[in-house]
Amino acid sequence: MNEVEVSQNEIIEEFMIFDNWIDKYQYIIELGRELTPLTEDEKIEKNKIKGCQSQVWFVPEYKDNRLVFRAISDAAIVSGLIAILIRIYSNKKPSDIREASIDFIVSLGLDQHLSPTRSNGLSSMIHAIESCAVEYE
Numbered sequence: 001m002n003e004v005e006v007s008q009n010e011i012i013e014e015f016m017i018f019d020n021w022i023d024k025y026q027y028i029i030e031l032g033r034e035l036t037p038l039t040e041d042e043k044i045e046k047n048k049i050k051g052c053q054s055q056v057w058f059v060p061e062y063k064d065n066r067l068v069f070r071a072i073s074d075a076a077i078v079s080g081l082i083a084i085l086i087r088i089y090s091n092k093k094p095s096d097i098r099e100a101s102i103d104f105i106v107s108l109g110l111d112q113h114l115s116p117t118r119s120n121g122l123s124s125m126i127h128a129i130e131s132c133a134v135e136y137e
Contacts, residue, residue, distance in 0.1 A: 004100035007088045012107045021113050025077065032079025035086070038072050051124030053117040054078045058125070060132045066091050067132055071125070081110075081122055089129050097133035102126060 001009075018024045038047075042059050049056040054075035061068045069090040073079045088104065089097055105111050105122070114122065 028080030052121035
């Protein structure tokens with residue numbers, strides 16, 4: 001099991017403590033509130049993720065053979081989804097990112113509980129992360 005898969009399992013375990021989706025949504029929003037804000041200089045068109053209903057700015061960095069991601073959205077639930085993705089994928093080796101499946105989306109129930117536009121945005125964010133992994137692998 002690589003580092004990405006370990007992080008996915010940790011998040012899945014965290015979500016198991018919640019009995020209903022209202023609590024899960026609240027937790028996702030709380031995770032988003034903990035994101036480090038981007039500077040205004042980073043909130044530029046070049047850093048925007050296309051395919052998201054809300055605005056999402058994504059800043060990847062490659063250091064010490066690992067990809068580090070920072071991102072933020074203008075929507076609370078999307079910032080929470082970003083926080084989950086950052087916990088799973090940030091500070092990981094590109095090869096680990098490329099080898100990991102995205103089954104955690106089903107395990108968390110996000111495939112059933114996100115609107116189609118939010119699901120598309122989540123897919124766009126994962127695609128951006130995977131593209132960075134391909135570029136730096």
